[in-house]
Amino acid sequence: MKTPLHLEIKNLCFSRSDKLLFNNLCFEFERGKITAILGPSGIGKTTLLKLIGGQLAVDSGEIFFNQSALHNCSTDELYQARKKMGMLFQSGALFNELSVFENVAFPLREHHQLDQSLLEILVLMKLEAVGLRGARDLMPQQLSGGMARRVALARAIALDPELIMYDEPFSGQDPISMNVLLKLIKQLNENLGLTSIIVTHDVKEVLSIADNVYVLADEKIIAQGSVESILAQTENELLQQFLLGKSEGPVPFHFKSDDFQSDLQKVSR
Numbered sequence: 331m332k333t334p335l336h337l338e339i340k341n342l343c344f345s346r347s348d349k350l351l352f353n354n355l356c357f358e359f360e361r362g363k364i365t366a367i368l369g370p371s372g373i374g375k376t377t378l379l380k381l382i383g384g385q386l387a388v389d390s391g392e393i394f395f396n397q398s399a400l401h402n403c404s405t406d407e408l409y410q411a412r413k414k415m416g417m418l419f420q421s422g423a424l425f426n427e428l429s430v431f432e433n434v435a436f437p438l439r440e441h442h443q444l445d446q447s448l449l450e451i452l453v454l455m456k457l458e459a460v461g462l463r464g465a466r467d468l469m470p471q472q473l474s475g476g477m478a479r480r481v482a483l484a485r486a487i488a489l490d491p492e493l494i495m496y497d498e499p500f501s502g503q504d505p506i507s508m509n510v511l512l513k514l515i516k517q518l519n520e521n522l523g524l525t526s527i528i529v530t531h532d533v534k535e536v537l538s539i540a541d542n543v544y545v546l547a548d549e550k551i552i553a554q555g556s557v558e559s560i561l562a563q564t565e566n567e568l569l570q571q572f573l574l575g576k577s578e579g580p581v582p583f584h585f586k587s588d589d590f591q592s593d594l595q596k597v598s599r
């Protein structure tokens with residue numbers, strides 16, 4: 331028997347400022363797996379994460395989390411579901427006026443009435459998981475970019491989420507920090523039994539840890555499946571251009587415009 335999906339999106343349609351982003355798309359996220367969402371800039375990857383997290387509402391379509399409908403649930407049900415989701419957003423800034431310890435403690439204080447010793451144990455466990463227990467007393471300004479990202483990750487897992495969504499977790503990282511983060515995401519996924527969704531432009535890197543991949547372009551899913559099956563689609567020109575980052579291919583260099591000659595003739599002399 332097929333294991334029930336952790337998260338399922340059916341027939342999603344969504345527009346933003348009159349621009350159609352998703353035209354009847356379906357996604358399946360298996361429990362315990364890492365799924366990468368890839369696609370050119372502005373295609374709607376961050377928007378998809380916001381739809382899953384309920385920060386945006388679908389125009390039409392259905393979203394099921396643990397087989398419960400999120401697209402038409404009450405505010406309280408959405409709040410309960412969101413407690414099971416961790417998010418690490420691109421701009422996932424830490425609170426500058428709070429220490430590393432207090433940043434990680436923040437969601438625990440917000441959602442639970444814990445006594446101080448239990449709170450400390452939980453925070454130290456999360457910091458240990460990202461290798462930064464020794465940095466508990468530092469302030470965010472004292473951290474490198476990579477360390478700050480790891481503290482944000484410790485904060486994202488503070489409430490023991492089932493699902494974690496990463497938006498561009500590697501942006502601005504040097505190669506060493508990038509590899510540390512990749513390893514960490516994979517380890518957390520395995521050790522905590524998380525379902526992970528990663529939106530990123532770092533194609534090669536994310537394919538090294540992902541189980542499944544969706545590639546978006548032109549309001550559609552142009553490829554989906556295991557990493558192996560995606561890489562094997564050598565005849566899919568659009569996919570290849572995207573995966574290999576080629577400047578030549580189906581994705582045009584020129585923004586849609588009128589004929590160049592007639593445009594030049596219109597220039598008043």
Ligand SMILES: Nc1ncnc2c1ncn2[C@@H]1O[C@H](COP(=O)(O)OP(=O)(O)OP(=O)(O)O)[C@@H](O)[C@H]1O
Pocket residue numbers: 346347349351369370371372373374375376377378
């Ligand atoms: N608050 C907003 N109001 C209106 N339109 C928005 C808003 N935020 C984003 N958009 C538009 O929605 C589209 C999708 O944006 P989104 O950030 O989801 O793309 P993306 O694929 O994540 O891009 P990138 O890879 O550059 O981060 C873009 O055309 C963007 O201009």
